[in-house]
Amino acid sequence: MNESFQKHSSAWVSFSYLSFGAAAVMLALGIYMMPLDLWGKGYLLMGILMLVQTTVNVTKTIRDNTEAEKLIRKVEDAKTEKLLFNINRNDAS
Numbered sequence: 001m002n003e004s005f006q007k008h009s010s011a012w013v014s015f016s017y018l019s020f021g022a023a024a025v026m027l028a029l030g031i032y033m034m035p036l037d038l039w040g041k042g043y044l045l046m047g048i049l050m051l052v053q054t055t056v057n058v059t060k061t062i063r064d065n066t067e068a069e070k071l072i073r074k075v076e077d078a079k080t081e082k083l084l085f086n087i088n089r090n091d092a093s
Contacts, residue, residue: 027048
């Protein structure tokens with residue numbers, strides 16, 4: 001079983017970082033310009049930071065689970081191939 005993995009191009013990675021940075025700057029500017037007192041702005045900022053953190057955690061967890069399933073499938077495929085090879089070798093004898 002030969003799986004080929006496609007890596008992201010450097011342009012896509014740069015675009016991702018740039019768009020995240022632009023969104024963060026625009027959001028910070030929007031919170032700064034809001035007609036709220038410091039407590040309200042702090043509450044919004046704290047909620048946004050926690051939302052970004054949990055989004056990263058959920059994304060990483062989903063990816064880790066997917067990678068673990070791929071590894072388990074590879075091990076099961078290798079066991080099946082070995083079993084079939086042994087069966088074919090015994091039939092040929």
